Amino acid sequence: MKKSKYDGSFYLNPYLGGAILGTVLLLSFYLSGRGLGASGAVKNTVAATVNIIAPQHVEQSAYYSQFAGGDKKPMSNWLIYEVLGVLAGAFISGIVFNRLKLKVEHSPKITSRRRLLFALAGGLVFGFGAQLARGCTSGAALSGMAVLSLGGYITMVAIFGTAFVVAWIFRKNWI
Amino acid sequence: MIGPIISSGIVSPAWDPIFAVILGMGFGFALESSGFSSSRKIIGTFFGYDFVVVKVFFTAAIVASVGLLYLNYFGLVDFSQLYIQPTFLTSAIVGGVIMGIGFAMAGFCPGTSLCAAAVGRIDGLVFFGGMFIGVFIFSESFSFIENMFYSGSQGAKMINTAFGISPELFTLFLVLAAVGMFFGAAWVQKKVKKVEY
Numbered sequence: 001m002k003k004s005k006y007d008g009s010f011y012l013n014p015y016l017g018g019a020i021l022g023t024v025l026l027l028s029f030y031l032s033g034r035g036l037g038a039s040g041a042v043k044n045t046v047a048a049t050v051n052i053i054a055p056q057h058v059e060q061s062a063y064y065s066q067f068a069g070g071d072k073k074p075m076s077n078w079l080i081y082e083v084l085g086v087l088a089g090a091f092i093s094g095i096v097f098n099r100l101k102l103k104v105e106h107s108p109k110i111t112s113r114r115r116l117l118f119a120l121a122g123g124l125v126f127g128f129g130a131q132l133a134r135g136c137t138s139g140a141a142l143s144g145m146a147v148l149s150l151g152g153y154i155t156m157v158a159i160f161g162t163a164f165v166v167a168w169i170f171r172k173n174w175i
Numbered sequence: 176m177i178g179p180i181i182s183s184g185i186v187s188p189a190w191d192p193i194f195a196v197i198l199g200m201g202f203g204f205a206l207e208s209s210g211f212s213s214s215r216k217i218i219g220t221f222f223g224y225d226f227v228v229v230k231v232f233f234t235a236a237i238v239a240s241v242g243l244l245y246l247n248y249f250g251l252v253d254f255s256q257l258y259i260q261p262t263f264l265t266s267a268i269v270g271g272v273i274m275g276i277g278f279a280m281a282g283f284c285p286g287t288s289l290c291a292a293a294v295g296r297i298d299g300l301v302f303f304g305g306m307f308i309g310v311f312i313f314s315e316s317f318s319f320i321e322n323m324f325y326s327g328s329q330g331a332k333m334i335n336t337a338f339g340i341s342p343e344l345f346t347l348f349l350v351l352a353a354v355g356m357f358f359g360a361a362w363v364q365k366k367v368k369k370v371e372y
Binding site: 015038150 | 178179180181182191192193194195196197198199200201202203204205206207208209210212213214215216218221222224226227230231232233234235236237238239240242243246251252256257258259260261262263264266267268269270271272273274275276277278279280281282283284285286288289290291292293294295296297298299301302303304305306307308309310311312313314317318320321323324329331332333334335336337342345346349357370372
């Protein structure tokens with residue numbers, strides 16, 4: 001199959017993509033003094049939502065109260081703005097490379113339903129783990145690696161090492 | 176101008192959210208255009224048919240690490256003002272293992288699921304929705320996890336200090352390891368049966 005720029009199968013050279021990503025990360029430290037992230041935005045949204053429904057519960061919680069309640073503004077957080085930018089940037093890339101399409105992507109060997117169940121469960125598990133490790137692949141691992149944080153490296157090795165083993169267990173979903 | 180710009184007083188703090196949106200756009204564009212909106216492309220790393228994750232992730236890590244060392248060398252960035260994630264050994268390991276399981280189940284991490292959702296992948300959106308449930312469960316059960324969450328505290332420890340070497344030497348090893356992995360990945364990819372996706 002010939003790869004054309006306009007059928008949605010064109011991707012940047014991975015080393016160019018990585019260099020762009022690394023430059024954006026470097027700029028993030030240079031401009032804002034912090035790395036990139038993703039899961040933190042979910043944390044703040046959850047804390048803000050719970051704060052609207054049950055503010056007393058947030059006050060009493062040793063976790064929520066770190067991000068919401070009192071005069072804290074969890075929705076006016078750097079990561080929330082950054083994540084909105086991520087959506088816009090990915091959308092623009094989708095337009096440029098003609099990849100905008102509403103679909104469930106999965107291996108032909110499994111059903112959409114099975115794919116969505118695994119996506120939901122995987123998201124749940126990932127969300128939980130990202131809170132425990134104080135960040136996800138971007139916030140803890142990649143941004144941590146850039147500033148040589150010991151924890152960033154440990155989390156990176158734990159994520160990829162575990163995924164190598166567990167991917168084999170779930171290989172029917174993929175190959 | 177000595178970075179970080181936002182804490183140097185050159186620009187008003189009101190610029191920070193604007194920086195955040197622009198940086199986020201660059202982040203999202205880099206991920207999507209490299210193919211990170213496709214879970215089957217991402218997961219290829221673990222089966223050896225597509226190493227885009229290894230190539231992009233480690234290229235980004237070395238560009239940012241080497242770049243920060245240069246900025247520091249030329250006195251363009253004040254390292255003490257950068258946010259360095261504190262290290263808590265137990266939660267970094269256990270949290271990483273849990274994330275690895277979620278990663279292998281769904282083929283996404285939080286950032287890539289957002290990119291997938293942005294180009295219309297429903298599985299990406301569902302993953303992102305699942306994260307809210309996971310974060311909620313974590314927050315609600317925090318009193319049971321609290322001890323583990325704070326155990327093994329090392330402060331903002333750096334990996335080169337743990338090895339007793341300079342940041343420059345560690346970064347050199349990082350670059351060498353990454354380049355080694357790139358060649359290894361190219362070699363494995365040639366041996367492995369192609370998967371169409």
